Amino acid sequence: MYDSGKIIAGLIIFIVIASLPFTMNLGKASIKPEPSINTFAINQMAKKQCIESKAYMKTTHMQMLNNWRDEVVRDGNRLYVASDGKEYNMSLQNTCMHCHTNKDKFCDECHNYVAVKPYCWDCHIVPKEGAFVPVAAKAAPAPAAVPGPINVHFAVGKYDIPDEAQHGLTALAAYLQKNESASVVISGYTDKTGDPAKNEELAKNRAKAVREVFRAAGISDERIVMKKPEVITGSADNAEARRVDVSIAEGKGV
């Protein structure tokens, strides 16, 4: 080969550079994105519904936002009539982000996964945790009766909060918002089966998941008490045991 030294050297350099994206990311296989809709506003909805169907939003929200932008800025149209007839104000900041207040757990989940950096956020303001909680919920000082403790039950090996538990948690959250002096005590449990070390982790994760619900409702961390139980494997009945106990306590940081 003519100039074989230079050619082979060049080829090697090229292969190294071209394979950098693979070699640099070895062992860092990204976890499948799981956008979370665990926000106060969404939890409050009787029927959790976005402007259009989840599938449509997933594939088309980019074009939709582009169209919204042109309609609002360039044509002066403000309302979007969804396919179910409901009217929505066309605004990323004031409509979408009012429900999806958790940008980093929702928008960023998928965007980070596909390494997309939409520059919307250079201008459009990202809501803070606890933003857009309806003013009424914050202001009313009515001393309601202290709600009783609730148990959130989980599936085997799982720590995502089932839908049926949301209502109870939302009620507790609402109470906490109205009563600034109250705090919530959270304790996580597992059943007796399985590896004890893994179970300890699982109990913690379950408690953390419940904690997120309260954080999303704007309750500050000093009012959320994570109380580790003496024994994390609860009662004899396995289904009963896989739970988190949530109760209200008076005074902060009990």
Next chain:
Amino acid sequence: MGVNRREFLKFVSMSTLLGLGGTTVAASVKKELEASGPYIPDPKGINAKRWAMAVDMRKFKSDEDIQKCIDACHQVHNVPEADPAHPTQEIKWIWTESYERAFPGNEDEYLAAHYKHMPFLILCNHCENPPCVRVCPTKATFKRHTDGIVMMDMHRCIGCRFCMAACPYGARSFNFRDPRPFIKRDLNQEFPTRTKGVVEKCTFCYERLAKGLQPACAEVSNGAIAFGDLDDPESPVRKVIDNNFTIRRKPELGTHPSVYYVIGGQEHA
């Protein structure tokens, strides 16, 4: 030997260029044709054929009155303060200038001091024949056909600043740096900030008009700023123009500005 190396390389690069270029064109055409969905104006919004403003300088009793208008606008729109290290790279949507500065060409050394130092509120004039719109290469600034507001599309602006050169009134500001660290007031969560590299200016509070509200400056001006439809004889702005002598800035340029000023007589003294 059919094709030699040079021919092959030429062929490959041309095909790549055409392929890339072709798909880009096809994609953008496809986007235009895609289902655009039903969009309607907000029924709460107020409309006009041609929005205009009349600033009655007689009704401003103090500097605080005027500063309130400026603060209201800059607060509602998240306008940043100037970087102290670069005061000439400031951003302002509405501010004050003396008579000579607001109406250059009208200088007169014998003008009464009271008028010379009157702090005229200066903002974008939303001209009927705007030079800035004429020069914008991307239509990032454009005249809204519905109501005559000279709008800014921050998403499209390429930051070439041709509009700033074209505006005879110095109404436009450029974001020389990221504005967010310099927004000293509480952020208005309902309105975006801007990013570095785009031009901005007063937009006659189009987002408030869409909700049926008056522009921020007019709302806090205590009646000093009248805002309304120039085409409607019953509108507040027409009432001011009908009953007072009004002037506009640099009318000889043919821009047909929509901001009128009432200077008044000695009752303000």
Next chain:
Amino acid sequence: MLEKALKGGRTYWTWVAALLAVIGVGVACYIYQFFMGLGITGMSRDVSWGFYIAQFTFLVGVAASGVMVVLPFYLHDYKAFGKITILGEFLAIPAVLMCMLFIFVDMGQPLRVLNVLLHPTLNSVMFYDMCVLAGYLVLNILVGWTSLGAERKGVAPPKWVKPFVILSIAWAPSIHTVTAFLYAGLPGRHFWLSAIMAARFLASAFAGGPALLIILALIVRKYSKFDPGKEAIQTLGKIVTYFMITSTFFLGLEFFTAFYSGIPGHMQSFIYLYKGLEGHHQLVPLMWISTIFAVIALCILVFPFLRRNETILAIAAGLVFISLWIDKGFGLIVGGFVPNPFEGITEYWPTTPEFLIAAGVWAIGFLVLTILYKIAVSIKEESGGEAIH
């Protein structure tokens, strides 16, 4: 043909290395500007166009001036320009490239530059500017490369080149007219609102561009075996002379209108530039250097016996180039923004990063020029030099 640029002596590679160093510094500064924003420059709310646009304006003129050697040769069979035409075309290419780069580094949102093509705006002069600059670049590359390639093979260029040559001759003044229209149509800027803006631009372009070409031709003769021709250089000298006279005359016309009419709006920018206004006089020394250089250059150029001495001609050409660079660059652009629409004054001077970015772009231009000239000269050395048409 590109391989010709890879063979060179010590001088050549030292020059290329120096250019690459300047480019490197410029790129680093540009990355800084890209992330921090244009606030790192000396521009302000009042002076919203500065050094970058000034360089662009000047370089469009240099690019257009290629027509000054192409036209006599192709349209009027002026054989003396046979060897120098390629140098003219290959000067136009880096000049247009630098224009486009200067616009790019001046933009606030450079990644959105394609918006100009995605949303064509037929009433915007800037849209046309982008189109004509791109078109001119393509034309010059096409014509220059094809002609040179044909010469290398020792044949006449293909017949289809001729219409493109004619097109480039018509296109050249148009790029500079469109650039002048950027300024001449703005109602608020009285310094620029002049009917002879485009005429001034063209006159100064046809003086400044050939002046640079004279110097480049002399350098080429010194450092290679290719001689563009004594007569060609002398004719260029005559072109520079007449157009410099015209350009200076046009400037005088502007002065007359401004000062005889006495209208403040027309006078104030001139007063700021040449005398100082309300205590602001940062540009006065620069403008007077430009004037003095122009006067000296004209005094030399007017006399044929002085022009015939190529060293003196080179000096005069250099003075012309610098004088016009100051006048069309700094003077014209900054003068348009001072005083501002409120008759207030904000002065302007480029910051160091801004200057380094501009230097980087100039270095890129000179690198492209060096490479193209190296190729052209190498081929001409081999083939004996005459363009055939």
